[in-house]
Amino acid sequence: MKTIRIGFLGLGTVGSGALAALTAEREAIARRVGAELLPVRAAVRDTERHRAVDTTDLELTTDTMAVATADDIDVVVEVIGGVGIAREAVIAALSAGKSVVTANKELIAKHGLELFALADKHHVDLAFEGSVGGGIPIIQPLGSGLTANRVKQVVGIINGTTNYILSAMTRSGQAFDDLLAEAQAKGYAESDPSADIDGHDAAYKLTILAMLAFDTAVSEEQVCREGISSITPADITLARNLGYRFKLLAVAKDRGEKLELRVSPCLVPETHPLANVNDVFNAIFVEAAPVGQVMFYGRGAGADPTGSAVAGDIITVARNLGRGGQRSYPLGFSGHRTVATVDEIESSYYVRMRVADRVGVLAELAGILGSHGVSIAQVLQTRITDDLTAGLAELVWITHDTTEANIRASLATMDGLDEVVDICNVFRCFGVDA
């Protein structure tokens, strides 16, 4: 039986997970590939460090570039992360004619086009299933099984940290700051949590999904991005009462002339499959013709799930090597779609405000929305009974689809009125007009 030799760049959480997966099912995998997959070498920062995975049969080195270009390695697995040495090493490996597997979302989002062209030039594979959705197979289905479809939208819950915090806020009624601290204590959030809670991580992943779904080059800088830190327990409760759950949604939508790319907290109707994706689970919902609605659900991060995706890619790449090193599917991204600006984004909205509890206020505010072309789907008015704010009412509007520009213009007009004490929060809603 032929042997395919694997070199790892990095051996942290994801690398260890992939190595463990290859080792645990070695015989079954050899049978399924028709060749033995042999991890031979790993480039790591510290060769002496104790690791969660058995590295006895592995040569450890600190020389990343040497592993990337070694003559005796057939497949290079990049699990360093970031776009410094990881990018250099992947370029070197592809240029040396090696197929590459990576789970690096930032690398693919920022430099995918360059790397795909390089892989194409050298007739090798560049596989990146682990870059989005952890263990969920989504890259391959989008690039292969669903490829007869015209995609209308891809909507993902693709960041586990924010979904864990939002699920906990919904269950417990606790505030964002408290639950962030809890998530940090449990290891579900980084000590600097900005990449997750401000939506950067999700924006990278959305960029990759959009490239695949719409066959076009896009950049993560084109993603309109908002984080989850402004959501209060009051918003969570009101959303629940109106039949919604808060989720950080990553949306890539074909609006005909333009593509809409956005990551923002959204109210999702509790009957929608995405509403019940909780804790560290991820899901990617695809709406396309002719397939209709499909959803992919699973664990979005961690050594085991992402290790499964990376090991699956290694197997795919190894199978292709056995057939002459051809690519699984072409990734040219030949389209050049224009991306909508934030003002052009269309969505329905949730607006919470405090207003004077007087005759005619509701009618006046509804009139302002109407004059800006904003149609109302749901309204909830509640008297505020605490001592400090007696005489005020809390108003929540859920609108039908409108543009961000229209909603902003409406709110600017309202904000100038004496009757409007404050506009507490504004969020997008998903699926109200579905």
Next chain:
Amino acid sequence: MKTIRIGFLGLGTVGSGALAALTAEREAIARRVGAELLPVRAAVRDTERHRAVDTTDLELTTDTMAVATADDIDVVVEVIGGVGIAREAVIAALSAGKSVVTANKELIAKHGLELFALADKHHVDLAFEGSVGGGIPIIQPLGSGLTANRVKQVVGIINGTTNYILSAMTRSGQAFDDLLAEAQAKGYAESDPSADIDGHDAAYKLTILAMLAFDTAVSEEQVCREGISSITPADITLARNLGYRFKLLAVAKDRGEKLELRVSPCLVPETHPLANVNDVFNAIFVEAAPVGQVMFYGRGAGADPTGSAVAGDIITVARNLGRGGQRSYPLGFSGHRTVATVDEIESSYYVRMRVADRVGVLAELAGILGSHGVSIAQVLQTRITDDLTAGLAELVWITHDTTEANIRASLATMDGLDEVVDICNVFRCFGVDA
């Protein structure tokens, strides 16, 4: 640009859907494949019949075998169904060195091994994504992206007709017979509904999933199978009150020494992702190591979804043709796992019975369960207040996991008691001990 020529065997619902998909996105597909896909000929029963899809550019013939073996056809798409002429034609096409795409669950379940061996011998593809789960990509993920995993269980809602009826029963409280008639009127159920409601359709699909997941040869005759016609509105309501939804589940589970294969109505906890898969939607839930839990959700039948899967397979096969006709992944099914008999099946159970409303009855019955090693998870006792059955109580037991043999022995003992008026219904539960 190269042209890959497609011949259709059959042009009914699924064939028309696939043809429409290939036509609608012709240019995008050509770009993604690197070759033009050209449907050239279709074998149909009646060449004069009006069809939902435009067949202007297609040569229609009644000679199935001629299309299957035609020199000018590269890919044969079998969408006739059944195992008569469909099997003969697929054998002829593979033997003639043509790659074959099929959506025929019965053909793959019954003759998959023979056909995979033939495809292997002739170095061609045999793709069958459309055979399970309509438009949901599940065959390719199981055979490729998840293939580094050891599968523990595959649990599917893979029959749209029964899921439509059970969803409607849950919503409306109406009886099975009424809703079956409604489903037939809407075209969601056949005039002879047995293939769906008795679980034959799901058993074929489960056989295919089990072959892929456990890399073993199994037969649909080894699937323990029960239909949904015995479920009453009373069971639906009681299940709801206890926090469950009825679903027809297809389960393939690795029990270590043996595989368990079963299709039966099950009570699913309302918090489980499968509980919220309603109407004609399908879902396949996979539990595996290291990936954990993943679920695939979408429309399980119909021209458009299944057409998407068949067209996706045509694209995959065409890409492989461009690289010398190699297979997407090997399908040897080298394992030979033993399948558990119905007595050996392990599950938790729902038992509904009517008993005399007397002191000590509950304790006596609980004692009988205990003496057979059956542990109780939930009990619900209700007084029956109608005139005819006054003095009786209705008892519902939900057990922890036990064998079918144990539950049957317990019920046989109970059935002999004066206090037990009748054992109304027994169903399996899913996920109680998860």
